[in-house]
Amino acid sequence: MIVLKNVTLRRGTKVVLEGANVTLHPGEKVGLVGRNGAGKSSLFALLTGALHPDAGDVELPPRWRIAEVVQSMPDTEDSATDFVLAGDTPLMEAQAALAEAEARGDGTAIAEAHQRIQDAGGFDARARAQALLMGLGFKSGQLERPVNSFSGGWRMRLQLARALMCPADLLLLDEPTNHLDLDALVWLESWLKRFEGMMLVISHDREFLDAITRVTLHLEDARLTRYTGNYTAFEAMRAERLQQQQAAYERQQEKIAQLQRFIDRFKAKATKARQAQSRVKALERMEKLAPVLTSADFSFEFREPESLPNPMLALKDVACGYTGADGSPTVIVRDVRRTVLAGQRIGILGANGQGKSTLVKTVARVLPPLGGQITEGKGLAIGYFAQQEMDVLRPDESPLQHMVRLAREVSPQAREQELRDFLGRFRFTGDMVSQATGTMSGGEKARLVLAMLVWQRPNLLLLDEPTNHLDLTTREALSMALNGFEGTVMLVSHDRALLREVCDEFWLVAGGTVQPFDGDLDDYQRWLLEQARLQREAAAPADAASPTSRPGAAPPAAxxxxxxxxxxxxxxxxxxxxxxxxxxxxxxDARLAALAEEKAAIEAAFASGHLDPAQVAGHGRRLKAIADETEALELRWLELSEDIERLSA
Structure with missing residues (x-):
C-alpha cells in the first residue's frame, strides 16, 4: 500500500502539501481532485520519485511497477504498434535478456528468457497492443504508421496506450480523457474497470470519475483529505463536512464571546478576580477553529444578444472539408441539409475523424464550404471556441492586448481600466493581464477565449471541446452560463455532464453524413457498443459449423x-x-409522425431561402406550437406505454 506520513512538499516558494497523511490500499481506484494549480501533478511526481518531500515520509512497496502517461510528445520513426508494445517493460526486459543470452550462446539463459517471455504474454502481446490502439480510436490502417506522422492529440493517445500496456501495480493517469472522443472514452472506462492494480487518476470529468473511482482524494490549500466514494459522493460528504465545520466555528465564537464578556465585566472586581483569571486561562488554552473559507466560485454569464434571427442559418447540400496543398479538395462530410433555429441546443456526436470539427469550422467561416449553400440569418453573430485555443489566440500578445484589439473591432472603444475589470471577472488579475498568452496554462487560455466570447455578444455559439483544460468549477460555471444564454448553442464535447446539462437534441456525424440522432447520451453509448460489437463480428472468422443445440427438458404434460x-x-x-x-x-404515434413531417417540411422551407418575412414569422410560430404539442404527446405516450407494460406483466 501507499502511505504518506506528515508529508510537506514545496515547489519554489509555494507549499503544495503540508502535513499530509493518507493511506491507499492495493486495488483501490482513486480520483485526485482539486483546482488547477493545487498541486495534483506534483503529488504524482512525488509518487514516481521525480520529486522528494521536504518533510515526512512517502512509503511505496519497493517492487511495485508504476505506469504513467508521459506528457511529452513522442517523436520517433517507430510504428504505432511497436511504440505501444515498448510500454510492456517486463516483456521488453525478457526480450533484451534473450538477445543477450543468444549473443553469449548460453543455452540455459536462452531457455529462461523464453520462459520469461511466455510468462509476460509475449506471444499475444502485439495483438494486445493493437487492441488497445483500436479501442482508443485508431484504425487498422494506422497501426503500422510511424509515430511522428500523427498529430499532437493522437500522439497523446499513443502515450496513453503505452501506459495501459504496462502490467502495473500502480497506474497514474493525469487527465487521460482530454484528447478522447466519446467512443474512446466509453472504451477506456470499461478497460479501467477491469484493471486489477491500484489506480490514481486526475480528471475534471465528473461522469468519468463516478464510473471508475471508489475513493476520492481532495487537495486544497496544501491539505490532502481522503473520502470514501466517487466524485458525487465526495461532493455530498464535503458539503456536509463544511457545514459541520462552520457550525462548530460559530459555536466556538459564541463561547469565546461569552468568556470575553465575563473577563471584561469582572476582571476589575476583587470578588470576581480569581474567576475572571480562570476564564482568561481557559480562553488561552482553547484551540481556535478556523472559519470555513472556500475559494470564491468562478461564475460568468453571456450578455443578451442584440438580435435573434430565426432561423440562424440553413445548410443546403453543403460539403465540408479542406483544400490540399495541391489545390485538390478533400470532402469529409457531404450533403448536409440542416436548419439551425433560434434557441436550439445542439450536441454534435461522432467519432474522431468523422468531421465534427470540420463541420463546426465550416459554420464558423474558418473553412469555406466545398459545395452547397449556407444561408445566414440577418444579424447572425458567431462566437467560436476552437478546440486548439491558439487557433484564436496570439501567443506573443497578453490578455489585455487581445481585449483592446477585440474592443476596437466589435464594440466601441473601451477604456483600459474597463477591460482590466472585465478580465478580472475571468481570474486575470494583477500582472496576469500583461503575461504573454503563449506562456499560459491550458486552463488560462481557455478562460481567455471564454472572456473574448462573452465580449463579442454572439447569438450563435460554436464550441469545439471547450472543457479540455477547464477544472470542475469552471466547467460548472460554463454549464450555468450556457443554460442562461438566450441564443443558439452548437456543442462538440466529450464531457457527458456538460452535454446532458446543456443540449436537448443531437446531431450524429458518421459515415460522411450529418443526421439527427433520435435519443439521449445513454442511447448513444449503447449505439457505440453495438457498433463495436458489429465491427468485431465482421472482423472475426466465421465458425466452421453451427453449434448443436443442447437437448431441452421433456415437454410438460397437457x-x-x-x-x-x-x-x-x-x-x-x-x-x-x-x-x-x-x-x-x-x-x-400517428399524430407524432404527422407533426414530425410538418416540422421537416417547415425546416425544408426555411432551407430553400424563398420565404418572405411574413412567412418566416408564421413558420416560426408554427414550429413553436409543434414543439409544445410534441412535448405533451410524448409525455402521454410514456404514460400509455407504462400502463400497457404494467398490465402485460
Missing part, C-alpha cells in the same frame, strides 16, 4: 381443461383492458 379455460378468460380480460390503451397509443 394442461387440464379448466386451466386452459381460466387462462383463456384471463387473456380475454387483459385484451379488453389493453384495447383502448393500444388504440390511443396508435393515435398518439
Amino acid at each position: 394442461n387440464r381443461r379448466e386451466e386452459r379455460k381460466a387462462q383463456a378468460q384471463e387473456r380475454q380480460r387483459l385484451a379488453e383492458q389493453l384495447r383502448p390503451l393500444k388504440k390511443e397509443l396508435a393515435q398518439v
